[in-house]
Structure formats: structure tokens, C-alpha cells
Amino acid sequence: MLKPKYQWQLSSEKTSPVQIKAIAEACQLSEVAAKVLINRGYDTPEKAKTFLTPDPQSIHDPFLLHDMQKAVDRIQTAIVNNEKIIVYGDYDADGVTSTTIMFETLNELGANVDYFVPDRFKDGYGPNLDEYKQFIENGVTLLVTVDNGVAGNEPIEYAVTHGMDVVVTDHHELPETLPNATAIVHPRYPGAHYPFSDLSGVGVAFKVASALLDEVPEEFLDLVAIGTVGDLVSLTDENRFLVASGLKVLSEGQRVGLNALLKVSGLENQQINEQDIGFTLAPRLNAVGRIGNAGEAVELLTTFDEEKAELIAKHIDSVNDQRKQLVDTVYNEAILQAKTPDNLAQKTLVITGIGWHQGVLGIVASRLVEATGKPTLVLSGNTEADDLKGSGRSVDALNLFEALNVNRQLYVNFGGHHMAVGLTIKREKVPELRKILENAAETANLDENKLAPLTIDGVIKADQITVAAIKDLANLGPFGTDNPTPEFEIESEKVTNVKQIGANQDHLKFQLSGKDQTIDAIDFKQGRLMPYLQALPEDVRVVGTLELNTWRNQTKPQIMVKDVLIDAVPIIDRRTTKLTVEMFKSQTTYVFFHKKTYEKLQAYLKPEIQVAVLDDSEPSNISLEGNLALVDCPDSLVQFTDWLSKQNPDAMTVYFYQQNNAYLDGMPTREQSAKVFKFFASHSDIDLKKQLPDVVKHLHVDRSMLVFLIQVFFELKFVKIESGRVSYISNPKPQKLSVAPAYQLRKQQIETQEKLLYSKSADLTTWMQACLTDKNKGVAD
Structure with a gap:
């Protein structure tokens, strides 16, 4: 059978026809959507309506966040006193949107403010001591971090002892020892009781902006949506409302820089959804920080100049193309390391390289995890430097941050969360790092051969997939972490029209046939499966998400395939x-x-x-x-x-x-066998190397048949063969040709070749x- 990539886990069927009908009618939804709602816990009309109608009341009071009042007081004092303020950001999509919100908020309040986005290659992640020193020399008295800071003990301690206050706003994992900051605004601060712990960095910055402005600044919701979706935090509770609202603002095109980015991304004048952020906008904003300086992204987001925005957006788009090429180059080298015998025997991977671009190592690590199922660190340096920098990605079963954080003294720099980390380490410490990661996998009973789970929301027939049903399912969004896009197993009669598509023929397209209709299906990067589906069209099982595809003003349902299983062996x-x-x-x-x-x-x-x-x-x-x-x-x-x-x-x-076709040649006839036997009996010595063509011509027997009979006669000791010369043995023992091993083998070959x-x-x-x-x-x- 063709095994699936995931362990399919069908949601427990908690539904009854009466319950499905009640929710479908109350919410004016298809029964397909109603069933998904019930299986996800929204099992009454009241719960379903509440979920489907994001409420502004779900936004929690920003002053419930730890140290929010301290942060607001210190910032307001700095504004009143015209102190120099720096917003210190981060270089990913969450970081640049956080920086933009904080900078624009302080600017609107009349602050003497500037922003700084660290250079991934020069400054590294988070607070940088050298940069902090430079700020102090330049007279900065207040620094506000966004999307970073909780792990910046040394730089922050230096700042405090040299007259610069630091307000930390962050959402990353908290270390055991927290920095000596003026305020630490964090949704999971120990002992605090903020109602929702999964804000992104931009979510925390938005909360600070709300507290400072004493209102919910709706003009920032587009940025909140981008940072929240881009950072893969939970899309539940207030994040769900913030993203849903932000998508509307984003589609309205209120921000000049984002309009330019939408245009170069091919999304101009479209209704933007969370997938557009996750697969198009966020990767481009991330690319700037990976390849160059993410300050350019903040410049794009804050500009009011349309020409300037267009130039920056085009450059960001070209940088994203460059990023893709770099990822492919590094991945192709890294996967070879992953397949070495030593690494194949490990539950985890620590891959190292020379001269690999630092900005793409996290993406490469993600691709390696997808390819191998193993938690992976990808590190690189140059031949002169002793430090290796890199990123790690994990699987659900292993908290990568906790696994590595217990040996924090091993690293020059370290930070991250459950699924991803960033670190710098001395080259000579890499073997120890490998042992630590492998031991963590052993402790967690990690088995890379165990398939990752895939929750399936239900089983539907191909004939149930309609445009209306898919539009209803979209109402359950925005989709993301903790509210995933519904996955369905599709029941069909068979697959048809299987073909490879794409420039390199590496994608797969086919149709699933029901009794009344056929539905198009796309499976990216799985073109190699084409012959398997063609071989067993009635044994293919498919899991995927449902989408609408509009082409030439015609809108049709389409399945985006997540996994394929074939019950029989193709x-x-x-x-x-x-x-x-x-x-x-x-x-x-x-x-x-x-x-x-x-x-x-x-x-x-x-x-x-x-x-x-x-x-x-x-x-x-x-x-x-x-x-x-x-x-x-x-x-x-x-x-x-x-x-x-x-x-x-x-x-x-x-x-x-x-090469030798026994079936077509057949077995020798009695006449052929007798003719060849008489020939050798009457010719005492034949040099096959020289005379074989002449013998074939003389006897009118096919060459392969003649060679076969010589072999049979040799095995029966009718003739002897020495140095390529065949000579007859006088008075041989009478035997049937069929007892010769060569004769038996040929009979087997004929039978086998006929069948195969x-x-x-x-x-x-x-x-x-x-x-x-x-x-x-x-x-x-």
C-alpha cells in the first residue's frame, strides 16, 4: 500500500442528525459546516453563534497585563519630558509589525522617538549590548522593546546601571531569571493573571498602544493580523477577533505600504484572508530580515509616499525570490548530511555547514523536519570564526526550548519556544549539543517513525462538496493555530484524469468522481505519485481541505490534498x-x-x-x-x-x-535436437569462437537455440567443452534431454516469462x- 504521511485521526462523532439540523438552521449554515462546529465543541446554537460572530467584548483590558501601568507611566513621563525614546524591534513579520505599531503610537503622542530593528547578522536576536551602549552614548533615556527582551538580562542590566530605562514588551518563553527592567509587559508573566496567554509580539504592542491611547486603535488591526498569523500563535479568544477585524482593514487598503506589497504579490483589489498573510505577505516581510535589514520593512509599513512604497515593495519582492533560491541551495546540501548513516541512526539532527546564509537556516530546518520527522538544528559559520549560529525546529512531541534551555550555559546566545529556537554556540561544543538533543529525544520517547497526527473533521462524499458548503466553512475562520482549516476525508468512486503539472512536473492534479459530479484535486510536490494513483484508481483515499477556484469567471470547488493513502499495493x-x-x-x-x-x-x-x-x-x-x-x-x-x-x-x-527471451524462443523440437546431436557426433572438434556462425548457417537453427542445446548436451555429458572447443564423447549414456538442469531452467523461464x-x-x-x-x-x- 501507499502509506500516508500522517496518522489520520477522525474526530469523534459527537453529532446527531437532530443536533446538526438545529445548528445548521440556527446559524444558516450547511450541515457540513454545522458538523465541524459540533465536533470542535460548539455543540449548541448559542455556542455556535458566539463563535461565528467575533465580539469586540472579547478584547481584554490591556491593564490586566503585568506591569502595564508601570510601562504606560514611564512612557508618558518620557513624552512629557521630551526624552529620547528608541523602539527596539525584531526582524520577522511579528517584529516589524510590532515596531511599526509602537513607533506610530509614540509618534502620534508627540514623543521624541525613533525605531531600531537589529540586523540578524551583525546584532543577532534580541537585545544587543553594543547597540544598547550606542543608544546610551546618543542620549537615549528610554528603550521600549517589542517582540523581544525577556532574555536580555546582560544588556538590560548594563542599560539600567548607565541611566537608560528599559520597558520590555514580549511574548517569548520566559527564562528562569528575568531582566532588571523598568517594566515587563508579558501575557504569561509568573503570578499574573491575564485572561489570554497566547498574544503575539504585535498583540502585546497593540495592547500597549491601546493603553497609551486609551482606546482600541483600529487603524493598527491590519498590522496585528499580519504579525499574529505570521507568528503562528493561537487563533482563539481575542486573537480570533483581532485577526478577523484586521483582515477587513487589510482588504480596505488603508495603509500605503501594504497596498504596494499587495500589488507586487498579486493580491491587489482582492479580499485578503489568513492564507494570503501566511503564504504571501508574511514570508515577504520575513525575507527582508533574513537576507538584508528588516528596517526596510518598517519603512514600507510607515511611509505615506506611494512612489517610495512601490520601490520598497518591489525590492522586498525580489529579496523574497532570492530567499527562495538560497533555501533550495542550503537544503540540498543539508539533506545529504541528514541521510548519512550516522544521522539516519539518530532521533534528532544537528546539521552544520560552512558559509550557509544565516537568514534561511530556520526555513531549512523546517523543511528537514518535514522530510525526516526529526527535531532539527541547522547551524553555520565561516572558516575563520569559532561561533556557529543557527535555528532549530521541532515536532509536537518535543519542546525544543525546554530540551535545550536546561544547558543554557552551553550557548553564546539562546532563545525560542516549544517549536522553534535560535542559538549561537562555539564550534567545539557541537558534539555536546548533539548529545543533549538526542538525550532529550530519548527521554521524551520520541520516535521519528511514528507519524504525526492529522485531525480529520469528518468524512464527506464527493457529491456533498458544493460552492455553498465551502463558503459556509469559510465562516469558521480565520484559520490557524488551535483553529485549523477543516480537513476532510473524501469518499469517491475513483480517481480520474491523473496528471503531473508545474514547470518541473512536480505537482499532482486529478479528479475525484462521485455519482453525480467530479471534483478537482491538487497535491503540491507529489507529482511522483501519478503512476500509483493511475495503477489503483478505485483504491485511493484522500484527505484535504476544500477551497473555491475561480477561473474565467467560473467558480468551482477544489480539494487541496493534505494526504493520500492507497489501500492496496500499487x-x-x-x-x-x-x-x-x-x-x-x-x-x-x-x-x-x-x-x-x-x-x-x-x-x-x-x-x-x-x-x-x-x-x-x-x-x-x-x-x-x-x-x-x-x-x-x-x-x-x-x-x-x-x-x-x-x-x-x-x-x-x-x-x-x-536479455534472453526463452518464452519467444521456446523449447527445441525433437527434430532440432536430433539434428544438432548428429552434427556433433559426426564432427569430432568444433571451435565455437570461430565456427559458431557457420554451424548456425549449416544447421538452419537459431543461434540462441544452438547454444542452449550445446549446454544441455554438455550437462548430460554428450559433449565436452574445453577452451571454447566442443567435442563429442563417444558412447554417451542415453538420457532424456529433460533431465538436464539447463532444460529444467528453460522450462521455468518460459513459464515465468509468459506470466510476467x-x-x-x-x-x-x-x-x-x-x-x-x-x-x-x-x-x-
Whole structure:
């Protein structure tokens, strides 16, 4: 079978037809949407209506946040006294939107304020001592951090002892020892009781702005939406209202810089949703901080000059393209390290490189986690420096911050949360880091072979997927962390029109057929699955999200595939009489039934290719897994059937290459056998190297048949062969040709080749699938 990428977990069915109907009617929704609401805990009309109608009352009082009053008092004092204030930000989407809100708020209040966004490469993450010193020299007396600061003990202590106050506003994990700041505004401050703990950095900055302005500043909601979605925090409670409201503001186009960014991103004059932020806007804002200086992003967000905004937006878009190329380059090198024998044996990965661009290491780590299922740190430096800097990404089962934070003294710099960390470490400490991470995985009983869970909201038929139902589901958004886009298993009759799409043919498109309609489905980066779906169109199971696709003024439902499962083993029929290099490039185990075939093809096989060479006389009893490609044709159908029953493949491609075609040549007739025997009996010595063509011509017997009969006569001791010369043995013992091993082998080959090489494709695949699932299935079938 084709195994899924995830462990499918169907939501417990808590619904009844009466309950579904009641909520559907009360909320004017389709039953599909009503069922999702019930399974997510909104199981009464009242709860469902409350969820579907975000209420401004869900915004909590900003003064409930720890130290908010202290922060407001100190900022207001600085404004009244015209003190120099610096807003110290961060270089990701959450950080630049936080910086913009805080800077614009203080500017609106008449403060003597400027902002500073650290350079990822020069300053690193969070408070930088050298920069703090420079601020003090420049007469800054108040510094306000946004989206950073709780881990900045040393710089903040220096600031306080040298006359600069620091107000920290942050949402990251709190270290054991907190900095000696004037105020620390944080939704999870120990002992404080703010009602919602999952604000993003921009959410905290928005709260400070609300407290300072003594109102909810709706003009900042577009920025709040971008930072909140971009930082992957929980989209529940007040975050849900803030993002929903922010999407409306974003779609109205009130901010010049964002309008320019929407235009270069292809989203101009569109209704913006959370996916547009997560996959288009936030990555571009992040890219500036990854490749250059994120201050440019703040400049874009704060400008009122349309020409300037257009220039910056175009540059940011080009930087994002550069970022994509860098990610691909670094990932291609990093994945080779991940596949070394040592790393394959580990539950975690610490990948190091020389000269890798620091700005893309977090993205590369994410891709490695996706590819391997292992928590991963990706670090890089240069040949001269002793420090390695990098990022880590994790899986749900391992809190990466906690796993590494217990050895905080090991790092030059360190920070992060459950799923992601950033760190700087001395090169010689990397082996110790590997042990710490691996031990944490052992303690957590982490098993990278265990599939990540995928919650499925329900099972629906292809015929139930309508434009109206999808529009109703959209009302459950905005979607994100803790309110994921609904995933459905789609019941269909079969898949049709399977094809590869995209410039490199690396995406998959197909249709799911119901009784009354077919629905288009797209599966990105899975073009390689095309032959599997084509082989078993009625055994494909699909999980995905439902979207609307508008093309040429026609709007149709579309499935964005999350995972595919095929209940039977796909048998891909690629039978051939010629082998090419292109056949040996996929992530497959190539199975050879003859050592000679393998030896001839070794030049085609790169070192990283997995190969299984089985015994020529009898296939090995070893059970193989994964994707298998059967390169050559076995000799014995009985042995092959037995071998097949012991295998556990995800999919199997058959080439069944055969150089000598016993089936077409057939067995020799009595007349042919007698003619050849009489010839050698009457010719005492024949030099095959020189005379074989003449003998073939003289006897009118096919060359391969003549060679076969010589082999049979040799095994029966009718002739002897020495140095390529054949001579007759006088008075040989009378024997039937059928007792010769070569004769028996040829009979087996004919039977095998008839079944494996010349049967119809459908018959072959059906028979092989039966052999794979039932040891009692065999030649008789």
C-alpha cells in the first residue's frame, strides 16, 4: 500500500442528525459546516453563534497585563519630558509589525522617538549590548522593546546601571531569571493573571498602544493580523477577533505600504484572508530580515509616499525570490548530511555547514523536519570564526526550548519556544549539543517513525462538496493555530484524469468522481505519485481541505490534498526490453534477481541508490519495504511467488528486463535436437569462437537455440567443452534431454516469462497484489 504521511485521526462523532439540523438552521449554515462546529465543541446554537460572530467584548483590558501601568507611566513621563525614546524591534513579520505599531503610537503622542530593528547578522536576536551602549552614548533615556527582551538580562542590566530605562514588551518563553527592567509587559508573566496567554509580539504592542491611547486603535488591526498569523500563535479568544477585524482593514487598503506589497504579490483589489498573510505577505516581510535589514520593512509599513512604497515593495519582492533560491541551495546540501548513516541512526539532527546564509537556516530546518520527522538544528559559520549560529525546529512531541534551555550555559546566545529556537554556540561544543538533543529525544520517547497526527473533521462524499458548503466553512475562520482549516476525508468512486503539472512536473492534479459530479484535486510536490494513483484508481483515499477556484469567471470547488493513502499495493507496469539511466534516479530500492544484471548496470547506479541483489538460484527471504523496483525478470515463477508473499512494499514498479527471451524462443523440437546431436557426433572438434556462425548457417537453427542445446548436451555429458572447443564423447549414456538442469531452467523461464512479461497489465497487477497479500496465492492463479 501507499502509506500516508500522517496518522489520520477522525474526530469523534459527537453529532446527531437532530443536533446538526438545529445548528445548521440556527446559524444558516450547511450541515457540513454545522458538523465541524459540533465536533470542535460548539455543540449548541448559542455556542455556535458566539463563535461565528467575533465580539469586540472579547478584547481584554490591556491593564490586566503585568506591569502595564508601570510601562504606560514611564512612557508618558518620557513624552512629557521630551526624552529620547528608541523602539527596539525584531526582524520577522511579528517584529516589524510590532515596531511599526509602537513607533506610530509614540509618534502620534508627540514623543521624541525613533525605531531600531537589529540586523540578524551583525546584532543577532534580541537585545544587543553594543547597540544598547550606542543608544546610551546618543542620549537615549528610554528603550521600549517589542517582540523581544525577556532574555536580555546582560544588556538590560548594563542599560539600567548607565541611566537608560528599559520597558520590555514580549511574548517569548520566559527564562528562569528575568531582566532588571523598568517594566515587563508579558501575557504569561509568573503570578499574573491575564485572561489570554497566547498574544503575539504585535498583540502585546497593540495592547500597549491601546493603553497609551486609551482606546482600541483600529487603524493598527491590519498590522496585528499580519504579525499574529505570521507568528503562528493561537487563533482563539481575542486573537480570533483581532485577526478577523484586521483582515477587513487589510482588504480596505488603508495603509500605503501594504497596498504596494499587495500589488507586487498579486493580491491587489482582492479580499485578503489568513492564507494570503501566511503564504504571501508574511514570508515577504520575513525575507527582508533574513537576507538584508528588516528596517526596510518598517519603512514600507510607515511611509505615506506611494512612489517610495512601490520601490520598497518591489525590492522586498525580489529579496523574497532570492530567499527562495538560497533555501533550495542550503537544503540540498543539508539533506545529504541528514541521510548519512550516522544521522539516519539518530532521533534528532544537528546539521552544520560552512558559509550557509544565516537568514534561511530556520526555513531549512523546517523543511528537514518535514522530510525526516526529526527535531532539527541547522547551524553555520565561516572558516575563520569559532561561533556557529543557527535555528532549530521541532515536532509536537518535543519542546525544543525546554530540551535545550536546561544547558543554557552551553550557548553564546539562546532563545525560542516549544517549536522553534535560535542559538549561537562555539564550534567545539557541537558534539555536546548533539548529545543533549538526542538525550532529550530519548527521554521524551520520541520516535521519528511514528507519524504525526492529522485531525480529520469528518468524512464527506464527493457529491456533498458544493460552492455553498465551502463558503459556509469559510465562516469558521480565520484559520490557524488551535483553529485549523477543516480537513476532510473524501469518499469517491475513483480517481480520474491523473496528471503531473508545474514547470518541473512536480505537482499532482486529478479528479475525484462521485455519482453525480467530479471534483478537482491538487497535491503540491507529489507529482511522483501519478503512476500509483493511475495503477489503483478505485483504491485511493484522500484527505484535504476544500477551497473555491475561480477561473474565467467560473467558480468551482477544489480539494487541496493534505494526504493520500492507497489501500492496496500499487503495481506500476514499466516492463521494458531496454534499461536507461533515467530509470535509476528515484528514491527506490532496486531489486536484481541476477547478479550479472546488477554488475552490468553498476555504472548507472549512484552510491546513494539502494540496491538489493538476490541469489540467482533462489531469491532471498529478506523482506523489503518502501518503494521497490524489480529490475530484471526472475527465472522461477514458484520461487518468485514465494518471495513476493514475504515482501511489504509501499509500491512496486516492474521493469522485468530480460536479455534472453526463452518464452519467444521456446523449447527445441525433437527434430532440432536430433539434428544438432548428429552434427556433433559426426564432427569430432568444433571451435565455437570461430565456427559458431557457420554451424548456425549449416544447421538452419537459431543461434540462441544452438547454444542452449550445446549446454544441455554438455550437462548430460554428450559433449565436452574445453577452451571454447566442443567435442563429442563417444558412447554417451542415453538420457532424456529433460533431465538436464539447463532444460529444467528453460522450462521455468518460459513459464515465468509468459506470466510476467506477456500477460496483460491488469492481469499482472491483480496477480501480484494477490501474492503480496496472501501466501496461498500462487502460480495456479
